[in-house]
Structures are given as C-alpha cells and as structure tokens.
Amino acid sequence: MDKFVNQLKIAFASQYAFAIKAQNFHWNVEGSDFYQKHKMFQKIYEEVYAAVDDFAENIRKLKAYTPASLYRFSALSAVDDEVEILEPQAMVSELLRDSEKMQEIMKVLFQEAEDRGEHGLSNFLADRQDAFAKHAWFLRSTLKA
Numbered sequence: 001m002d003k004f005v006n007q008l009k010i011a012f013a014s015q016y017a018f019a020i021k022a023q024n025f026h027w028n029v030e031g032s033d034f035y036q037k038h039k040m041f042q043k044i045y046e047e048v049y050a051a052v053d054d055f056a057e058n059i060r061k062l063k064a065y066t067p068a069s070l071y072r073f074s075a076l077s078a079v080d081d082e083v084e085i086l087e088p089q090a091m092v093s094e095l096l097r098d099s100e101k102m103q104e105i106m107k108v109l110f111q112e113a114e115d116r117g118e119h120g121l122s123n124f125l126a127d128r129q130d131a132f133a134k135h136a137w138f139l140r141s142t143l144k145a
C-alpha cells in the first residue's frame with residue numbers, strides 16, 4: 001500500500017484516539033479546579049471531533065478507504081489509550097505530550113502532501129498542525145505553577 005496513504009490513516013486514527021482521550025479526561029477529571037479542566041478538555045475534543053469528517057473524506061479523495069472501526073483505530077493509532085483514572089495534572093501532561101506528537105505527525109504529512117502537489121490536503125494538514133499547537137498551548141499554560 002502507498003506509504004503516504006498509510007501514514008494518513010495512522011494520523012486519522014491517532015486524532016480519533018486523541019479526541020476520545022480528551023473526552024475521557026473531560027468526564028473523569030476531579031479536583032479543586034474541576035470545572036476549568038472539565039471545560040478545557042471539552043473545548044479540545046470538540047475541536048478535534050469537528051475535523052474528523054473532513055479528514056476521513058480527504059483519505060477518500062486519494063481513492064483509499066478510511067479506517068472506521070474501534071479495532072482499526074486501536075491498531076493504527078500512534079496515541080496510546082489511557083485506561084487508568086489519572087490525577088488532574090497528569091491528565092494535562094499526557095494530553096500535552098499527545099498534542100505535541102500530533103503536531104509532529106501533521107508537520108511531516110504536510111511536507112509529503114506539498115511534495116505530491118496535493119495542496120488542498122496540505123492546507124488541511126497545516127490547519128490541523130496549528131489546531132494541535134493551540135491545544136498544546138492551552139495545556140502547557142494550565143501546567144504552569
């Protein structure tokens with residue numbers, strides 16, 4: 001299979017896993033600043049979910065099928081699942097690391113899309129990189145003492 005298409009599928013599955021994790025933290029966070037973190041995680045997962053459909057359709061535009069099952073997402077994702085209930089700051093740190101990983105994934109794919117002359121797709125990937133940079137900024141700022 002085309003390596004680029006496979007990397008796009010990995011990025012797609014990874015952002016789905018990322019959104020599920022942000023929603024997990026939205027639901028399960030506790031502590032004195034519960035409401036602030038509960039809202040922040042919601043803002044993040046809503047932004048990522050809103051891009052899922054366009055991402056899937058971009059894979060279809062390349063004549064490939066999009067992964068669309070929990071099994072496939074789990075098999076492909078570069079973002080690890082979280083099955084434990086973490087402390088609030090650990091949730092923020094973990095999602096920050098994942099945001100930085102997602103930025104890097106989008107950055108690499110952007111360049112590949114540019115090299116292939118897929119400019120609609122590279123625009124989309126640039127926007128996704130920027131969105132994860134914004135999520136990382138919010139999370140990093142929350143960790144500051």
Ligand SMILES: [Fe+2]
Nearest residue numbers: 026027038042
């Ligand atoms: Fe909610």
